[in-house]
Amino acid sequence: MNIVLVGLNHRTAPVELRERLAMDACAPEQAYHDILNRTDFGESIYLSTCNRVEILAATDDMDEAVTQIKSFLASARGLDVETFEDALYVMETREAVRHVFRVASSLDSMVLGEPQILGQLKAAFREAVDNKATGPILNKLMHKSFSTAKRVRTETGVASHAVSISFAAVELARKIFGDLAGRKVLLVGAGEMAELAAEHLRAQGASDIIVANRTLERAVELASRWRGRAAALGELPALLVEADVVVSSTGAPDVVISAEAVRSVLRARRHRPLFFVDIAVPRDVDPAVNRLDNVYLYDIDDLRSVVEENRAAREEEAVRAERIVDEETIKFLGWMETLEVVPTIVALKDKAEHIRRAELSRTLSKLDSEDPDLRRSIEILTESLTHKLLHDPIMFVKNAGRRPKKDFYLDLTRRIFNLNGEAGPKSGTEEKE
Numbered sequence: 001m002n003i004v005l006v007g008l009n010h011r012t013a014p015v016e017l018r019e020r021l022a023m024d025a026c027a028p029e030q031a032y033h034d035i036l037n038r039t040d041f042g043e044s045i046y047l048s049t050c051n052r053v054e055i056l057a058a059t060d061d062m063d064e065a066v067t068q069i070k071s072f073l074a075s076a077r078g079l080d081v082e083t084f085e086d087a088l089y090v091m092e093t094r095e096a097v098r099h100v101f102r103v104a105s106s107l108d109s110m111v112l113g114e115p116q117i118l119g120q121l122k123a124a125f126r127e128a129v130d131n132k133a134t135g136p137i138l139n140k141l142m143h144k145s146f147s148t149a150k151r152v153r154t155e156t157g158v159a160s161h162a163v164s165i166s167f168a169a170v171e172l173a174r175k176i177f178g179d180l181a182g183r184k185v186l187l188v189g190a191g192e193m194a195e196l197a198a199e200h201l202r203a204q205g206a207s208d209i210i211v212a213n214r215t216l217e218r219a220v221e222l223a224s225r226w227r228g229r230a231a232a233l234g235e236l237p238a239l240l241v242e243a244d245v246v247v248s249s250t251g252a253p254d255v256v257i258s259a260e261a262v263r264s265v266l267r268a269r270r271h272r273p274l275f276f277v278d279i280a281v282p283r284d285v286d287p288a289v290n291r292l293d294n295v296y297l298y299d300i301d302d303l304r305s306v307v308e309e310n311r312a313a314r315e316e317e318a319v320r321a322e323r324i325v326d327e328e329t330i331k332f333l334g335w336m337e338t339l340e341v342v343p344t345i346v347a348l349k350d351k352a353e354h355i356r357r358a359e360l361s362r363t364l365s366k367l368d369s370e371d372p373d374l375r376r377s378i379e380i381l382t383e384s385l386t387h388k389l390l391h392d393p394i395m396f397v398k399n400a401g402r403r404p405k406k407d408f409y410l411d412l413t414r415r416i417f418n419l420n421g422e423a424g425p426k427s428g429t430e431e432k433e
Contacts, residue, residue, distance in 0.1 A: 001137060001339065004062050005096035006069040006088055007047070007054030010110050013087035015050075020077055021084060023048035032131035034076055039068040043135040045128040045142070047103075049120045051110055056100065058137040066090055093336070097141065098329045104145035105152040106159065107321055112314045113159035118149050137339075141332065148328040155324060158317040166196035168306045169277040169298065170204060173245050176275050176296055181205035186243035188212050188236070188257070189250030190222055194279055197247045202226055210239055214250070240265045240274070247277045248284035256280075259288035262295060277303070337406075341397045344410050347419040348393060356386045393417070 008018065023031045023046050035044050035055070043058035055073070059065035070088070074081045091099050102108045106117050125142045128134045134142075153159055174180055185206045187194050190213050198209055209228035212235060213219035219230035231239060233256070240246070240262065250256055262274070276297040278285040283299055290297040360382050364375055393413065400409035414420050 005091040008087040009052035021053045028127045047124045104149040152321045156317040170200040183244040184208045188248040194249035249279040256284040259286040
């Protein structure tokens with residue numbers, strides 16, 4: 001049994017094509033019903049996100065599996081294979097396993113180290129399991145991919161540096177305040193990046209979000225999203241007194257928050273630190289604000305420089321992460337190789353257990369004593385002897401699975417222990433008789 005992966009992602013296909021091949025999020029049952037009925041492989045997983053569409057399968061016929069996956073994608077979405085074939089990548093066993101581990105560890109993502117893909121992969125696996133589409137090989141592969149991702153996040157810093165403008169703002173705020181729990185956030189304007197920054201701040205424990213906007217209706221809409229409160233831009237002086245973090249992103253042509261306005265509230269603030277994130281272009285906050293005591297101002301260029309530094313740091317950490325992925329790939333492939341020896345090990349154990357039970361029954365039938373403790377002691381003795389005698393042959397078979405000539409060693413083991421049911425030579429006693 002081998003593993004094959006067929007798919008496309010943000011590097012090989014435009015979003016228009018990815019959308020056409022994506023799984024219908026509302027009908028995963030139908031997708032798996034179609035996969036299982038239109039293909040010969042018994043294990044499959046359909047991973048569909050905004051950046052990738054991939055189908056993973058366990059199969060004993062790689063070429064046929066690839067053909068069937070392409071045919072399924074085409075028929076399920078009403079497309080000709082030629083429409084998307086040039087954008088597809090096809091990976092077999094080693095390459096496929098490594099790719100899955102890299103995806104789970106966010107080493108193949110558009111944003112290196114982003115955490116969302118691991119949750120998406122877990123959700124895809126859950127859907128496959130719910131629809132009885134997986135088996136021992138892909139189940140093991142998925143669980144191993146999750147533990148690999150955990151190793152990468154624990155042992156490297158690939159996800160510990162902010163690489164988005166909004167999250168970089170939050171990271172800087174945390175450096176200033178240490179802990180954002182209980183901090184008040186003031187949004188001035190309602191730009192997209194300001195919204196994202198507010199979401200990150202909320203996630204980090206910011207307790208109260210105030211939205212001040214030129215259009216009050218928009219302020220009310222956003223404030224309700226975060227269980228905050230709305231305000232008019234004319235209320236800014238009073239709002240600056242209570243805010244800890246100010247995120248500004250209006251479309252105003254001139255400065256919205258002057259240095260004088262900030263200076264006038266410092267006494268009322270009792271010199272509590274005030275952190276400004278100015279994401280607007282043209283800038284909303286007077287650069288002179290940065291010269292005031294206990295006031296910190298970062299504009300879009302400051303944040304971009306932080307992002308670039310962090311992206312470089314992530315790429316350095318990614319080298320270590322790739323080494324972990326390679327280690328785990330080798331371990332998983334080693335496990336796959338041992339699958340070939342399982343039938344021989346099972347046959348060896350079954351034959352030994354059959355002999356043990358037969359000899360135990362014969363011995364107990366001739367035993368004068370009916371003492372249950374004695375009989376149980378004899379049974380435990382035979383079990384112990386069997387396990388100890390089988391230990392070395394089983395280890396030999398397991399190691400054979402990792403050798404280049406494993407077929408030879410497996411055949412040798414089956415012949416030595418007569419596991420194929422062939423008639424062996426008569427014993428010396430039988431020859432004499």
